[in-house]
Amino acid sequence: MRRREDAICLRTTDYSETSQVAHFLTPGSGQVRVIAKGVKRKKSSAGGALDLFSEGELVFVPGSPGKLGTLVEFSETVSHSPLRKEASRLNAALYMLELARELIAESDPHPAVFELLHNGLVRLGQADAPIPAVLAYYQWRLLRHVGLMGEMTDCVPCGRAVAGVAGQGGREIFFSSTLGGLLCDTCEGGEVEKRRISGEALAGLRVLAEARPGRKAALPDSQALEVNRLLAYHISRQIGKSLRMAPHAIGPK
Ligand SMILES: [Zn+2]
Numbered sequence: 001m002r003r004r005e006d007a008i009c010l011r012t013t014d015y016s017e018t019s020q021v022a023h024f025l026t027p028g029s030g031q032v033r034v035i036a037k038g039v040k041r042k043k044s045s046a047g048g049a050l051d052l053f054s055e056g057e058l059v060f061v062p063g064s065p066g067k068l069g070t071l072v073e074f075s076e077t078v079s080h081s082p083l084r085k086e087a088s089r090l091n092a093a094l095y096m097l098e099l100a101r102e103l104i105a106e107s108d109p110h111p112a113v114f115e116l117l118h119n120g121l122v123r124l125g126q127a128d129a130p131i132p133a134v135l136a137y138y139q140w141r142l143l144r145h146v147g148l149m150g151e152m153t154d155c156v157p158c159g160r161a162v163a164g165v166a167g168q169g170g171r172e173i174f175f176s177s178t179l180g181g182l183l184c185d186t187c188e189g190g191e192v193e194k195r196r197i198s199g200e201a202l203a204g205l206r207v208l209a210e211a212r213p214g215r216k217a218a219l220p221d222s223q224a225l226e227v228n229r230l231l232a233y234h235i236s237r238q239i240g241k242s243l244r245m246a247p248h249a250i251g252p253k
Contacts, residue, residue, distance in 0.1 A: 002072060005029055007058035008117055010097045012050050014040075021068060022050045024058055025100050025117055030108035034060050036071040046074040052097060053080040053121060065107070078118075082125035089124050092131050095249035096120050096138055102239050103146050113145050132224035135249065139231040140208040148180060148238055152205050155184035157191075173197050175230060177237035195233055201226040225250065 005026035012022045018040045024032045040049045055078035063069040083093045100117050104110055120138045123129050143149035155162050156179040174183040174194040182202075183191055204219050204227040219227065228250040236243050 002059055002061055003029065004057065004059050005032070006114065007032065007056065007074070008097075008100075008114070008121070009050055009052055009054040010101045012052065020050055022071065023101060025104060025114055026058065026109075027111035027114040028109050029062070029106075030110065031101065031104045031106050032058070032060060032062070032069060033106065034058075034063075034069040034071040036074070039071065046071070050074065053083060053093060055080060055118065055121075078122075080121045080125055083121065088131055089129070091245060091248040092135050093121055093124050095135065095243070095245035096124075098243060098245045099139065099142055099235065102243070103142060103148075103235070110145055113142060116141050116145070130218065130221065130224070132221045132228060132250070133219040136204065136219055136224040136227040136231070137208060137211065139228060139235070140205065143231060143234065148234070150181040152182055152202070152209065154182065155187055156181040157187040158184060160184050160186075173199075173202060175234070177234045180234075193237070195230065197230060198226055201230055205230075 005028055007024035007026045010023040010025055010031070012020050015021050015035060018038045020036045020039050022034055022036050024034070026032050036046065036050060038044050039046050042048050054076050056074060056076040058071070059073040061070045061072060083089050096117060100113065104113055116138060120134060123134050124131065140149065150156070153161060156176070162173050162182050162184045172185050174188040175197045176183050176191050176194045178193045179191070183194055188194055200223050204223040207219060208227070232243060232246045232250055236246070
């Protein structure tokens with residue numbers, strides 16, 4: 001049975017001389033993987049080969065679980081072409097696509113994540129976009145939506161409030177991806193997997209948690225960078241592999 005969805009193209013791979021396999025993010029069907037037969041012919045229903053970031057209306061026949069579906073038609077309605085004008089924007093945008101691909105499963109609808117990706121790509125395409133801050137907001141919201149990020153105010157094992165004390169009186173606060181939250185200086189000794197988190201990064205996370213639509217969280221670049229590194233570490237631990245675009249989008253760990 002045919003399904004119609006708004007969709008953003010997350011990945012394309014050549015399948016044959018004329019066909020592609022494409023991954024799309026959709027609001028109602030999660031990630032969708034389809035074979036686009038004959039799509040690379042100019043006169044195909046999609047008007048030529050599918051491109052990353054292409055956003056529009058996708059008509060497809062879903063595959064059985066774990067199998068490729070079939071693309072019937074795709075028409076681009078939103079062009080994210082400004083992203084291709086500058087390497088830093090392009091890398092940040094490719095990183096956004098990679099995270100959506102890794103964290104959103106097939107048949108696992110997250111309409112809010114679709115909107116988040118759409119808004120993120122639009123923002124990155126604007127000339128005045130603070131790229132590290134846009135990425136920090138995207139990573140944070142994505143982790144919240146898929147349930148991988150807690151409140152980040154209290155120590156997970158003992159419940160003591162730790163936000164705001166990092167760095168004060170030489171106190172160190174840690175983040176554990178396994179626990180999905182913070183560790184105080186008393187509890188950190190017992191946890192093997194952890195990473196020190198600076199007071200600045202913790203404050204940045206707080207700003208993100210308090211951000212509301214229409215009131216942009218404008219983290220300074222250096223603070224956004226620390227937040228980005230921490231969240232990339234968390235995601236990479238959660239999916240059990242390194243993120244290919246992370247070094248290009250946010251720099252070394
Ligand atoms: Zn504790």
